[in-house]
Amino acid sequence: MITQALKAFAHLGDLRRGINMHHTISSRINNDSYIFASLIHFYSYIKNNQANKAMDLFNEINKPNDVIIILLFNTCVQLGTAEASNLAERVSKTILQLFYSNPHLLTSLLDALMKCAQLLFNRSTSKILSIYEATMNEYSKDKNPSKTLNLFYQMK
Structure with a gap:
């Protein structure tokens, strides 16, 4: 109860x-x-x-x-x-x-x-290349290519 x-x-x-x-x-x-x-x-x-x-x-x-x-x-x-x-x-x-x-x-x-x-x-307020790389690697391992590519295009 x-x-x-x-x-x-x-x-x-x-x-x-x-x-x-x-x-x-x-x-x-x-x-x-x-x-x-x-x-x-x-x-x-x-x-x-x-x-x-x-x-x-x-x-x-x-x-x-x-x-x-x-x-x-x-x-x-x-x-x-x-x-x-x-x-x-x-x-x-x-x-x-x-x-x-x-x-x-x-x-x-x-x-x-x-x-x-x-x-x-x-x-994260200061995203450096290694942060993008680590995140993209995880998306790739999870077989999530659309998130990987979206993140790639966000990099400046």
């Missing part, structure tokens, strides 16, 4: 009531991975603009399950910061064996890292 309420608050963009619920249940969350996952979803949901809070919650979890890790990677995508990218990379190194048996987790990590890289490229 708590998880559904948090999900509803996230979709409605009702930050105040979601935070109130978080404070009300804070004594129970350490033992319930479902509530933790719902809180991370609530704080990372794009309408709430609270992705940093979701990252803070993730850092409180001792042994996150795959659902929580997928939510973390989605949060990293939303933030698109160097810090978020570093967190996604750090988490991926600690759970590497799990990736090979869980395609959803692997897909989520790849999406997070690729979007973070693309956001970092787009936000």
